[in-house]
Amino acid sequence: MVVESPKPFPNMEVPTEDEYLYCIRCGACLYTCPTYRETVRETDSPRGRIFLARKLLDGSEEITPNLIEQMYRCLACGACNVACAVGNKPADIALQLRWLAQQVEPAGWKEVVFHKTLTRPGLMEAGTVPLRLYQLLGFRTVANALRITSLLPRQLRDMERQLPGIPARTARSQIAEVTPAMGEHRARVGFFLGCAQNLLFTEGSKATVRVLARNGNQVITPRSAQCCGMPAIGYGDWDALRAFARHNIELFEKLDVDFIVTDCATCGSSLKEYGHYLAGDPVWAERAADFSARVKDISEYLSSLELVKPAGRIKARVTYHDPCHLVRAQEVRDQPRQLLQMIEGLELVEMNEADWCCGSAGTQIITHYETSMGVLDKKMANVAATEPDYVASGCPGCQMQLTLGCKRSGIQADIVHPVQLLDRAYQDEQD
């Protein structure tokens, strides 16, 4: 006889018992968790979070703001998911509980951000001057929404230092809707241009399109792509995520492309999960699975091709930081390094714990400043030891955080997307 546990959240999407019941509390996740290692506090550990989730879901604890706050303290870097020999995924549970909280009590600001703003790329671009995305989506809105009324002066300073130089024009306005392939035609790829790449890291995405075309790909960059949905996942709004997903799936279906390529680790990790998030939807499940199966990170896609060897040389020391959304969410570890190693003169210097989270996790600098900076400083100590000219990382969130990290730690290095260095090596041969 097995005693049935009460089900306190009828008709809501919650983790199944299989997803939380089998934690034996061995503690093997602790060493891998950036927040635990920063605060050395059990409440900040995957084991602590999965324990709280279990107590909530078996009905022995109430859903409280502080319990949900513990789920928001998770960086969702996924290191615990990999470490768990049982097969539990504490980081996923933390994200699922944010969605549970939203189902129990919807937060109004998410309506404004996810359903009104991010669904309309044009509106985002209109709100450009001067801080574009960050002002629109970043600290102002989120801080107000989270009722964070007093940001620390050094926190505000660090937020500003996180920003790269704001481009005068968006990537969307600079990249043609159809970019022809150079040389032998290999494939027709759809380029999913993410919000942060579009608004802040335009040079990275221009490089992506050039490198794709240089290697025989016709690149289609649709104008009306919406947010990948990751911010909505992060803030527990799966309704919004699914709306974005349906829009993007339909959009790319019409383009009739062989692959969907993105140069944003975060977008890629989200797009590849559309199949998972729409699995229960009879109309969309199959289409979503088909869409997700076509999605490739730029480094993953390029590595699968026989690339034109770039003739240009870049004499520089480069260290590579693994974005969580690439190395764990997509298991893309070697490919970006392979791209860098194609470049003559470039010396790739591995840092210790290259796949340790940088502490960005989207908006942690606003919501959990102290922990975020602690995690960042640990990362930068490892970066500094490699004495790099460039820090390469294919994730805009990581790039912003590393930009700040270099300034905080006094490291003189440029932060780039790996594909930018490859693009430069191609450009140099034309000079």
Place this chain on the structure above:
Amino acid sequence: MAICTAVVKQLQAIVGRKYVLDSREDLLCYSFDGTFAEFMPDLVVEPGSTEEVSAILKLANEHEIPIIARGMGSGLAAGTVPFGGGIVLPLNRMDAILEIDPLNMTATVEAGVITFDLQTAAECHNLFYPPDPSSIKHSTIGGNIACNAGGPRCLKYGVTGNYVMGVTAVLADGRIIKSGGKTIKNVTGYNFAQLFTGSEGTLGIITEAILKLVSKPHYVRTAVAAFDSLDDASRTVNAVLSAGIVPATMELMDETAIICIEEAMHLGLPVDKEAILIIEADGFDQDGVRHEIEAIARICQDTGASSVQVAKDEAERADLWRARRSVGPSLARRAPNKLGEDISVPRSQIPEAVRRIKEISRRLELPIVVFGHAGDGNLHPNILFDQRDPDQWDRVQRAVTEIFAAAVDLGGTLSGEHGVGTLKLPYLESDVGRISIEVQQLIKRALDPKGILNPGKALPLMEPSSHD
């Protein structure tokens, strides 16, 4: 019990407000350890120095508030679950490696240092801290000393206690005692460092330790021997040792352990065999180590191994040890709960101990997985069950009783490295006897007259002292 506001305020004054935790979520997260046991503490206080621990204990002693010291909470005997409430005292903030002394070959560390971090630091000086509990990355030196932790390498190198040269500990009334030091020889007075070793937080709070380091072996070779018969595998242990070879490790895994770890890690382990042994040889001479592993491989073949493979490089070796350390958790793929036992027998009795455990498993119809440090006689029978099923739970308790009885009958003991904690308390007397418990209680009373330090753990509670 509730802790009065005035005391909480004083605790905040000692450690700072942010290090006194009283939210429901924080308390829940300190209500468990590496077992299924749970109990809510009243407060969590995170000290940052020996002096702060001293001030906290002085206050707690005055108000008779239980203090449960805790490292990373990976203990397997419910030794840090705060049954009865009180203050959980995590020592994790005290995580400084204060000194590695290459000439004297010692490390001086704070209690909250993670064991793996100490090993890494020692290796930077070409030195070696051998104790290697499976929880090496999720246990602390303080916890390792308090439980006298072991690990695979104990076969050749001994347990944590063999490396404790000195400790700084805080007594129940707040006094700070230092014992031992960097000297190899020291017979001046009682050996308190060893008294605190294995005391499970019941005699004092260890805040610092001086640990012995040894030279790091230059060469290591690791072999996996697969057996069609579990019995053959366990007999092999004695065959190797009686040939005069002392490998660094001889780890046994039975069929279920192999299957679970293979499901978790996909290393290509032989899932169709009844058992494997992971045997490692180490030393300072390359040929010597090679000869040793070859001799071991020959013995394994003589005793019935169907294959013996030597790891070809460091990556393969690292995978094997990662696999070995993950056996415990990987078993949880089979059942919601598991109880990891820890019996230790004279190593000549290993084959018989394995036979008896498997017999108990069959008779009580409970899956009991056997793995562990066969080379030093320390086995981990892991019982897989679902605690929500009262009938299963009843059989689990019978199985535990019978396993302990078998261990004692074979001249062994209840626990080789996990400690008594709470879970083994009911069986303690059957192992050590009444007189031993009474003497332990006298020692406890001398050091902690009010009984505030981890009460009810490691030995039965006694009547309140008549001296108070």
